[in-house]
Amino acid sequence: MKVLLAEDDRLTREGLAEVLRAEGYSVVEAEDGAEALRLFAEESPDFVCLDIMMPKINGYDLCRRMRADRPNLPIVFISAKAEEIDKVLGLELGADDFIVKPFGVKEVVARIRAVTRRCHAIAPTSAPSSFLLGDLEVFPAELRGRRGDVQIELSLRDVTILQLLHDRKREVLDRNTIFNHCWGEDYFPNSRTLDQHISQLRKRIEVDPKNPRIIRTVHGAGYRYEG
Amino acid sequence: MAAKQIIILGLIVCLPLALFAWLGDRLVRQEQTMVRQQFRDLLADKLRDTDRTIAGYFTRTQRELLDLTELQSLDTASLREFVRQQPRVSQVFVLEKDGRLLHPPLDAPRNASEQEFLHRAEPFLVDRDLVRLTDADRPSASGGRIYGNSSPRESAAADQTHGWYVWYWGRGLNLIFFRRLESGRVIGVELLRARWMADLIGELPQTVEIDQAPAAASRIQLVDSGANVVYQWGTVEPAEGAEPMAEIPLSSPLSSWRLRYFVDEKAFAAGGRSAYFNLFSALVVAGIGLAGLAVYFYRESTRELREANTRVNFVNQVSHELKTPLTNIRLYADLLEADLLALDEKEAAGPRERLKVIVSESGRLSRLIGNVLTFAKLQRKQxxxxxxxxxxxxxxxxxxxxxxxxxxxxxxxxxxxxxxxxxxxxxxxxxxxxxxxxxxxxxxxxxxxxxxxxxxxxxxxxxxxxxxxxxxxxxxxxxxxxxxxxxxxxxxxxxxxxxxxxxxxxxxxxxxxxxxxxxxxxxxxxxxxxxxxxxxxxxxxxx
Missing domain, CATH: 3.30.565.10 (Histidine kinase-like ATPase, C-terminal domain)
Known part of the structure; x- marks a missing residue:
């Protein structure tokens, strides 16, 4: 899933991009309104994060132009001023959500996941709405899993990994395969990134993370779901 | 400025102005009434001067007639000679003590003048009232009495030795000087009306000599008992039906005549207009002064508020500026926390504790900034x-x-x-x-x-x-x-x-x-x- 991130502050933009990438999104970055508009046309993102006060073209105008092109495009506004957010809501520009500075990673992640669920709802696929990994039922479009009555929040990347394991049940998947599939071929991860991610994911989806049943380690080879 | 404040400031200016205007109007009216009254009194004084002039003329005339009527003989020939020699006398008559007419003679031939006199004087001569004559004749205020056909019985006084008898006949007032002689007889001298009126007018001035502003243009009229103007002087022609500013009756013997003083009403109205113009000017000045004061007090009272607003706006602006660096601190601290997950637990424990402080403190800073901004917005009701x-x-x-x-x-x-x-x-x-x-x-x-x-x-x-x-x-x-x-x-x-x-x-x-x-x-x-x-x-x- 591709996200266009338009924010003029470099550090904020890069930080946000990293958070989004860690969640499993492919991120296109723009440092001003004009660049955002160009990338919007070239990259055709699934949704857009817009800062309101930006050089060249401000967030309000960008929103109007993008919406004119794609009326259902999900847009998340970023702003330091609550007044600007009120304006966005008041103008009925149709913001899907907004993030007010200063924000933490958790808040951004929660809002981005909410928007992703809405994206899936807008463009439903023919794929089945859920699949089972043992006693865990995964709902990819809703970015969540369920074990009994317990709801488990999942990231886009978590869902992609689980989907891959499910689709290639009983196969040993080496790290490169998982990386290429879930992080993208352009990504050059730290050798421990995948292990770390799997370790965190196990904490959430396994009944006993120290004795995993869904994502098993195949020493020296990779990971496997045995079904 | 809010509508409420504009209304309050408007009231602060308008209410005192309305009060001043009302009081000023009352004052101007009272002043005008007072000035008018003073002016009436002044004019009445002026008229009384004129009256004194007229009275002086009659006193002199009376004195002269007293000398003239010291006659040695009262026989018809002497009396006819007396009439002939005195140009101001039209006729003479003599009454016996009991009121009988001695001259002009009733039983001897009379000349035309005497005959005519008897004809017109018959009422008072026949009624013998003249023996009780007085000069204190006071016609009624209504002026409706016709003196030519009746005699003024109610005013007669028996102990009067000489005086004037006012008698109405023909075209108006006629004057008779009477004198009671030691013998008890009464001698009466009818004055020639045209002559005494000409003499009287000669005594009166040609112009009104008064220099007080509104009276400079004025007119004085001498009117008889029939309200006919006998003589008038002064430059102003009074409008028809105009009321005189002052009016007095003349002293005897012309007590049924009146003196009237007319002034130019326009000059008076101009005085009123000038007073109102002065009042209006004073109100404008007071209004400007009050408005200035109101604005001054308003600015003073709101200065603190404005300064507080400036401070709040400044803090507001600064707080917004703080948000971007604060976002980056929180964001990168969170990212760093995620990075620490990749490290060995033992190795990461120390940095993680320190990171917690950064995250927690940046959270506190966020809350403080949030409070300042919310407070500013609550103050501005936004x-x-x-x-x-x-x-x-x-x-x-x-x-x-x-x-x-x-x-x-x-x-x-x-x-x-x-x-x-x-x-x-x-x-x-x-x-x-x-x-x-x-x-x-x-x-x-x-x-x-x-x-x-x-x-x-x-x-x-x-x-x-x-x-x-x-x-x-x-x-x-x-x-x-x-x-x-x-x-x-x-x-x-x-x-x-x-x-x-x-x-x-x-x-x-x-x-x-x-x-x-x-x-x-x-x-x-x-x-x-x-x-x-x-x-x-x-x-x-x-x-």
Whole structure:
């Protein structure tokens, strides 16, 4: 899933991009309104994060132009001023959500996941709405899993990994395969990134993370779901 | 400037002006009435001077006639000679003591003049009233008496030795000088009317000599008992039906005649207009003065407010500027925390603890900035409500999650008894800020209590949340004051810092959302109750 991130502050933009990438999104970055508009046309993102006060073209105008092109495009506004957010809501520009500075990673992640669920709802696929990994039922479009009555929040990347394991049940998947599939071929991860991610994911989806049943380690080879 | 202030300032200027105008109008009217009265008195004095001139003429004439009537002989021939020699005398008559007419003779031949005199004088001669004549003849105020056909019986006085008899005949007033002789006989001299009137007019001035402004253009009229103008002088022609400014009756013997003084009314009206113009000018000056004063006091009274607004705006602006670097600090601290996950537990323990401080402190800074901005917005009444379906307990849990690390460090345990899990219409941001302010206070002031208990409960359309700590509590005297902006329980430097706006913000936000924040009685510590208007959103959520 591709996200266009338009924010003029470099550090904020890069930080946000990293958070989004860690969640499993492919991120296109723009440092001003004009660049955002160009990338919007070239990259055709699934949704857009817009800062309101930006050089060249401000967030309000960008929103109007993008919406004119794609009326259902999900847009998340970023702003330091609550007044600007009120304006966005008041103008009925149709913001899907907004993030007010200063924000933490958790808040951004929660809002981005909410928007992703809405994206899936807008463009439903023919794929089945859920699949089972043992006693865990995964709902990819809703970015969540369920074990009994317990709801488990999942990231886009978590869902992609689980989907891959499910689709290639009983196969040993080496790290490169998982990386290429879930992080993208352009990504050059730290050798421990995948292990770390799997370790965190196990904490959430396994009944006993120290004795995993869904994502098993195949020493020296990779990971496997045995079904 | 707000409409209310404009109205108040308008009233401050207009009310005194209206009062001044009313008083001024009354004053001008009174002044005019007074001036008019003084002027009438002045003119009456002037008329009395004229009257004295006329009276003087008659006194002189009377004195001359007294000399002339010292006659040696009263026989017809002598009397006829007397009439012939005196140009101002038209006829002479003599009455016996008992009133009988001696001259002109009734039993001897009479000349035409005597014959005519007898014809016109018959009423008073026959009635013999002249023996009781007086000069104190006073015609009635109505002026309706016809003197030519009757005699003034009521005014006659028997002890009068000489005087004037006023007699109306023909074209008007005729004058008879009478004198009672020692023998008891009465001699009467009828004056030639044309002659005495010509003499009298010769005594009167040609022009009005008065220099007081409105009277400079004036006219004096001498009118007879039939209201006919006998003589007049002065430059102004009075309009038809115009009322004289002053009017007096003449002294005897012309007491049925009157003197009238006319002045130019336009000159008088001009005086009034000039007074009103002066009043209007004074009002304009007073109005400008009052408006100036009102603006001055308004500016003085609002200066403090403007300065406070400037300060708030400045803090507002600075707070916004702080947000971007603060965002980056929080964002990168979070990212760093994620990076630490990749490290060995033991290796990462130290950096993780330090990172927690950064995250927690940046969170505190965010809350402070948030409070300053909300306070500024509440001051400007610009806080917008953002109500959408949500669960109160979820918001409470989110806030507790944020506070737990810091609270744990100060040794405070947070207990939460959830009872508001329904989907309701809620401004989660406002609720979050209310709770954050209450918990910040617990963290700052009630750490000694070692615990804080949060209880939420749902009622139809309302949610009640209580936050109770076990700290030192709040004195009864300060129970309401703690909700006032900038109020702090202690201002000592060594005490815990704070701006004293947290509870004020919490209460204002709650009130903005149809609720309130109160300090409720508790056995230990301080217990705050948040009451919010939260209509159910279940019907909206379920299609």
């Amino acid at each position: 806080v917008a409500r953002r109500v959408k379906p949500g669960r109160v307990d979820e918001t409470i849990r989110g806030v507790i999650e944020r506070f737990e690390p810091a609270m744990a460090q100060t040794g405070i345990e947070i207990r939460f008894q959830a009872g508001a899990g329904e989907l309701v219409e809620l401004d989660a941001d406002a609720l979050e800020q209310i709770l954050v302010n209450l918990l910040s206070n617990v963290e700052k002031y009630a750490a000694a209590g070692q615990s804080v208990e949060i209880v939420s409960s749902h009622q139809p359309d309302r949610t009640i949340i209580t936050v109770a700590d076990e700290g030192p509590g709040i004195d009864t005297a300060a129970r309401e004051k703690v909700f006032q902006p900038f109020f702090r329980l202690s201002d000592r430097l060594e005490d815990t810092a704070g701006a004293g706006i947290g509870l004020s913000i919490a209460r204002n936000l709650a009130r903005l959302h149809g609720g309130n924040v109160r300090l409720v009685p508790s056995e230990r510590g301080a217990k705050f109750e948040v009451d919010l208007h939260t209509p159910s959103a279940e019907s909206k959520a379920t299609p």
